[in-house]
Amino acid sequence: MTDQRALVLLSGGQDSTTCLFWAIDHFGKNAVATLTFDYGQQHRIELDAARRIAAYAGVGNTILPIDTFAALGGNSLLDSSIPVPVSVGTDASGLPNTFVPGRNLVFLTYAAAYAWQRDIRHLVAGVAQTDYSGYPDCREETILALQRCLQLGMERNFRIHTPLMHRSKRETVQLAVSLGALGALGMSHSCYNGKRPPCGSCPACQLRAKGFAEAGIEDPLLTA
């Protein structure tokens, strides 16, 4: 069933970890592989989290290097001279200063190239437009345009699955619980400041805490 294999983009964060368990539930563990990008993120702890989570779930993991975003520079997730915002906020352009332009588009295009070489046509990404981080490349309209572009540009009938697209953070936590992913979430990493235990005050920590609080579930990361 070549056609039914899936590649999950696994960052090591809460959303992609939940998507991995969604993909295992949907396609079966033996049909799922994961791809992680080493793109010069300041916090290498994300890569370690991705590796640990894939091993815990019993699926393969490939880490692909991307040096180009670091060369482009200009945002606070890659450039230590630009501070991470203390709260969810925007810069003069109306976008968060953690926005890396094109990041998800490049990630998904590389994932499609990797999948193309292996005859995989299902891609799974943890992007969401509900309770989202303010990044326009997480929206469904963008992802659908990209899916069309990848289908045409590689002559392969790719399908990009985004199981979290219309879920709130609360619903994403509930989905993770229903999929038995809570243990893996204890290994995941969200904090923009690279802290473990997490700083609790950066936008990523705040969004994560909101979801667990609203779901009435204790975040296993905080008790790990």
Added chain:
Amino acid sequence: MTDQRALVLLSGGQDSTTCLFWAIDHFGKNAVATLTFDYGQQHRIELDAARRIAAYAGVGNTILPIDTFAALGGNSLLDSSIPVPVSVGTDASGLPNTFVPGRNLVFLTYAAAYAWQRDIRHLVAGVAQTDYSGYPDCREETILALQRCLQLGMERNFRIHTPLMHRSKRETVQLAVSLGALGALGMSHSCYNGKRPPCGSCPACQLRAKGFAEAGIEDPLLTA
């Protein structure tokens, strides 16, 4: 006139060199910059050609590193263990074995990210679907889908200009002549085997020779 600046993707080949002169004609020399990708191509002579051509034209040039395609591997332009085809041909998938999946999509997405950071909204690329190399990411339908995707994903009204899209190789040579780009074409590089003077037998050399022959123009590269 921030809105009217343009970024040309300059590979150092015949088509992108012609596009550079089209952009200078269209936007004015002071409104044009060029971007070149160092993506592990076997023949560094392409990068030297791009630098020389930009300097000759009097416009800026930035070279951006992309290590990811080399890490992906699996095609003859990047992997010296896979031979370059001796003629224009296809592999079992129906695509040339020089196809690097996603290459133009990634190039244009990075170009958009670079342009986004500099408030440039016009991108110029030398892709063409007439007399084309068999790459599906050169077709107009793909480029239009990508343009939409970049507009949505970066919230910027990008316009991807493809002046060669519907031109044959003969018409591209005629355009270059009319734009005064013939001198620069003598510095450009096309040969897949990295030869200068060109090997004359690889698919890129054959396509280039066909265009000059049909236009009745002597290729300045052969007399340089």
